[in-house]
Amino acid sequence: MAHLGGIWGVLQSLVGGQQIALMERFEVDGWVARVRQHRPGVTGLPPAGLRMVLDAGVANDALASLQAITTGTARVGPELVTEFEDRYGIPVLVTYGATEFAGPIAGWTVDDRKAFGRAKPGSVGRPYKGVEARVIDGVLEVRGGHLGPEWRRTSDLAHIDDDGFVYIDGRADDAIVRGGFKVSAGAVADVLEQHPAVSGAAVVGRPDERLGEVPVAAVELASPVDPAALDAFLRERLPAYQVPVEIRVVDAIPRNPTMKVDAVAVRRLLG
Known part of the structure; x- marks a missing residue:
């Protein structure tokens, strides 16, 4: 709950009438125990959490209920996504957003993963319905949806391919x-x-x-x-x-x- 991504997930669950299992602080054993107990179809992990699960050697059957895992909040290397998917056979859906956007504005969907597979390594997915994205002087700008009609300039360097997939190339301020x-x-x-x-x-x-x-x-x-x-x-x-x-x-x-x-x-x- 210290990050907007966590608050967004809780709000979505409340609106959908879904159960919520919270942890005071992430640690692999506790997370796996909750997945085993509640058997969610979809859950989320930050990139560091994906790496911790891999390094801990969590058994495949512990994650048998999961049909997808969302990730974001920090850069996600395509190698990490590939390694996790190869190990567990669970699609990893990268999302993109920022606190000033009040949540994610782009991301991979299960349908896009099925359609494009691994043909778009490094992409954070496509803008969600109602959101537009463009790149001006190498910097990503977005508008639409809950963002409003005016273009908003982000702090992210980016490019967008012919299929509309967004790639974050770094931060203009790092x-x-x-x-x-x-x-x-x-x-x-x-x-x-x-x-x-x-x-x-x-x-x-x-x-x-x-x-x-x-x-x-x-x-x-x-x-x-x-x-x-x-x-x-x-x-x-x-x-x-x-x-x-x-x-x-x-x-x-x-x-x-x-x-x-x-x-x-x-x-x-x-x-």
Whole structure:
């Protein structure tokens, strides 16, 4: 309930006359116990929750009632979606929204998953009925539905394909300016999380006398790997100026109660 996504889900359940099972704080065993007890057809997990379920090795039969899982509130790497779907055979429906939108405004549906399968990796889905989206100068704008008739400019960099699927390419306000070159912290973290040994990543800016700011990264590991190997992995996929000057392995990336990366705490951690 600390995030609008949770409030939205509760309101939808109340309107639909559905039961609600709340947890004071997410932890895998408690979540699995509630799924076993209440046998929901659809439930939601943030990306970090999907990763925790995978890492905990939850048995497939524990999730047998689920026909779909919605996810959002933070960036969702397509590799995470694929891994979860391959493990459990449950469609993962990514949604997109923001607090200022009072809920989700775009997302995948079960029908779209059936029609397009994995042909749209990285997409957050299509605008919901009544909502329009466009991209102006690389930044997503939306209107319609409960948003009203005027175009609203978001803080997200995006593109929209010919089928109307929206792709979030980073945030206009998470840019690290390194010697005049802009680095999207979220985009670099996404690439780090493509490495099979990395279960989570966060990238922030560190003040630098010469360049103004440089990217640094914290990573959680699924299996042992040397930071030098991660550096080489990034250099094969990114321009040199986007590669963090330090990649630090941590036990746990700081997160807030909604399990989003706490960028302020990560900056303190990495100095």
